[in-house]
Amino acid sequence: MKNKTILVTGAAGFIGANFVKYLLKKYDDIKIIILDKLTYAGNLGTIIDEISNPDVEFYKGDIANKELVDLIFAKHDIDYVVNFAAESHVDRSIENPQLFLQTNILGTQNLLDCTKKAWMTGKDDKGYPVYKPGRKYLQVSTDEVYGSLDKKYDTPHPLNIEDEEVRKVVKDRKDLKTYGDTFFTEETNLDPRSPYSASKTGADHIVVAYNETYHLPVNITRCSNNYGPYHFPEKLIPLIIKNILEGKNLPVYGKGDNVRDWLYVEDHAKAIDMVLRKGKVGEVYNVGGFNEETNINIVKLTINTIRELMDESENYHSVLKTDRENINESLITYVGDRLGHDMRYAIDPSKIARELGWYPETPFTDGIRKTIIWYLENQEWVESVVSGDYQKYYDQMYSNR
């Protein structure tokens, strides 16, 4: 990473912000340029310390805005682009699909186009563009582009890794589990079902097209469900934590038996860093936690962990807006299922383990505990993002610049 300049889009959101924090902790010789539209999901408060760092520059704007993206490339000699910017909530995509196509497909295409223009130095003898050396565009994609897998078991089964090389990499993780015996690999056909996943698939196709047609140096990472600090409380885990602390019902779709693979967000940040530095140009890398769980079990585990933490430390009691006795499974409320709800996602991350030495380091029980403690200790952040206070802060801070 020595002396690299990285354009990170969508870095005021959940994973992008965690990625920037990870990079700044790990490297002291990088420059980060952030481009974020600050939608409801993007919050300046999440990266407030980072944007006051002289090595970080923040631009408010849309990845689909050609003039702005061109200007950023004109002002900075960007080595890597990492595109997190997206509309990311499946439920919102069911309400308003067009916005998802606009941002996730057209926005990505604009970013690719501006990147190509900025990095191109000429053409080879076959007419393909030639680029400045050492550059890379990384598209942050999702396991949802692969569609849905069958669920074979009602309870989790231990997962045995058969590949010797992968087993060696994943040496100190013992608690791997699965609800089936089929997995998404990088060769699995793309088969999206929701407007969100269809828009992310469209973006992936256009990234591949820029690599094939213009030889733009790219990578795509496809990751499973992330959890961790700074997650907007409309997604399952932060929403459940918030509602438990407030003594509100915990809405669970259908029977709660849909299965997702969960990965601690810092492990995802680590994977992206590795793919940027060591990933083979043009390749796709799946990133996953070897950690499948049903939604209902996630909710129950969250309830139990919060109860344990309340028993362990009186310091957390002030965060509760309900009696401690109310923290129990009677809060669970089953609601009508999401339209077109995919049954099971399960990533096989063997390729990134084998080729780059990455594996999901954080066991789920540790990660969920760390996450809940973070929420207990950062209630101000939750209140601000829910009330939109940081948007007001942005307007005050930047309106006269």
Ligand SMILES: NC(=O)c1ccc[n+]([C@@H]2O[C@H](COP(=O)([O-])OP(=O)(O)OC[C@H]3O[C@@H](n4cnc5c(N)ncnc54)[C@H](O)[C@@H]3O)[C@@H](O)[C@H]2O)c1
């Ligand atoms: N959250 C997950 O579990 C998960 C898993 C796999 C992949 N992903 C992918 O990772 C990326 C980040 O996800 P997240 O959960 O952090 O999302 P998020 O919704 O928390 O953040 C998205 C960020 O993008 C910004 N943004 C939205 N539209 C923009 C635009 N047109 N121009 C510039 N910025 C814009 C928002 O303001 C926000 O800061 C997304 O591409 C998502 O598809 C997410």
